[in-house]
Amino acid sequence: MTKASDEMAATALYVRESGRPGGPATARLKILLGHLQGPAATAIAAYPTSAANISSSYHPQQFQYTLDNNVLTLEQRQFYEDNGFLVIKNLVPEADIQRYRNQFERICRKEVAPIGLQIMKDVTIAKSEFHADEKAVTKIQDFQSDEELFSYCTNPQIIKYVECFTGPNIMAMHTMLINKPPDSGKKTSRHPFHQDLHYFPFRPSNSIVCAWTAMEHIDRNNGCLVVIPGTHKGTLKPHDYPKWEGGVNIMFHGIQDYDANQPRTHLVMEKGDTVFFHPLLIHGSGRNKTQGFRKAISCHFASSNCYYTDVKGTSQEIIEKELQNLLEKKYGISKIPLKKRIVGRELL
Template sequence: MAERLKAVIGHLNYNLQNEKQNPVSAVSELPVTSGFKYTVDNRKLTFQQRQFYEDNGFLVIKKLVPSDKLQKYRDRFAEICRRDVVVPGLTVMRDIAIKNSEFVPGEQAVTKIQDFQNDDVLFEYCTLPEIIDYVECFTGPDIVAAHTMLINKPPDSGKLTSRHPMHQDLHYFPFRPADRIVCSWTAMQTINRENGCLVVVPSTHKGQLLVHEYPKWEGGVNKMYHGIQNYSPSQHRVHLEMEEGDTVFFHPLLIHGSGANRSKGFRKSISCHFVWGKAHYIDIADTEQQFIADEVLELVQKRLGPDINITFHDIWKYKSRKVRGEDQFTKNAYK
């Protein structure tokens, strides 16, 4: 009873503070109630939901995305895999264990598509009010979609290459502030431990960006599947088993990964990283992130030619697209 009363009082105090127009955070220039850091003032989240995210760095909302929308995205994914449509800038990925195999051409050969910001069908996911109204609780009202993915995790070949090592998404992002970045990750079907659900380490969003590298796994690892260099599996982990339409929102410093898909079918999810529309780029030269920047630039040069004049920041600007409010993000230079 005492804990429930404490929660109710806290909820009332939070609402009263909202009415008084809270001071702006010096870091993000967004209204943040005292005692909160990772969320901004917005009535969409309950007090309990907001506190859970603050404490743990993730929040699951059940049945958020309707089935008919997810079916549209599944159909579009199949069209892209069959090459019925060509999407400019799209990145198509295959698992290292099957890329040279005799898999039937099409959907079964593709394990992930990235950067679908130029495809209006799939990009609809990033604009759904069901998603964006929650995103605003983390980024504020100015929202840019910065990284889009549809994942088609394959049945494991027996070499465990369908695993995704434990990592932090901020490793890939040359922009800040980290607390105004959030990922929405939606299950397109039942996802459980058998077919490789997400695994998170609660509260690690309160830590620092750690050093990442390729895991030294037998059978190898997929391109850019970097993992934390000194990750200890003894840390308390939570397996996020989800149903179709369930969506998890999580912080870019949250340590997470996914297990092998031990089922006979492909496991699908769709996701987007959103960033505050006034976020800025940073100089990552000689930092932990130089590793990923060099790798990305090398791939771009292989695709477009060695003489292409482009920076890591340029690539992220190209991958991004405004969703709501003001967009300075795709115009900013790094500070």
């Protein structure tokens, strides 16, 4: 069990430069200083889902992936418990999505350069001719210092649902805007089946949830999210690069031994629709067969009662090593553990 204060201090130093005090739009934000707090014991004690704390007069005791509150209907709650995901239609207003889109375009045009932001290119694009603007960018990550994009994470509609999984003290741990490019024919626009927990050095998994919002109509043609319902009840599986002939994007690890016969659900979503899903849920996304760049925005949230874990000696060590080698090679940054790389921003 990790008593995280020393690590927190170290990581806070590392990120403090990248943090900016609370957003203008919402005085509710506190600067990150990035940290999950408290040992596991605190997390468990604070956990309304633990069986002892559930009032049997309210919802039945079998709930372990959702918390007691009045936001979810019984049906919605049961659906998430059984399937590990829940789609809420029309949750994020169109005007907000337009603002995220505009800011993404500014970032691609390099008019703004948020501190800490990671820009990823599709592997076929990265290894071919230069492309201007958004056509070079397959996703951006870690936009916590960009107030415009970060307003997605503080959107009251989103937070209202996030609380059903994390409880009231919420950290935004990882952010992405995915701009899935038209497939070059090599199928590199696919995202292999994976569990997001593979990338995360904090626990418990039931206190983590991803919100993923479609920024346009998304279906099988432009590469929708594909989930394997119920897999959140399993454990974290070993991940590695899929053996795909046309190449695979850097760090897009997949589950090697997934059961190809398990039924998949293709999530067809409209602009503003949002899916909340558990970090153990096996999911991926298909090829983008259209000429458009398919956009979605997402944030992984966690309870601030979560605690960091050391991935050394676990199946996650592979991603830690890869990231360390990459950062050393590209930026000369010496090896630091994954748990000191991933820094959240607190929502107040």
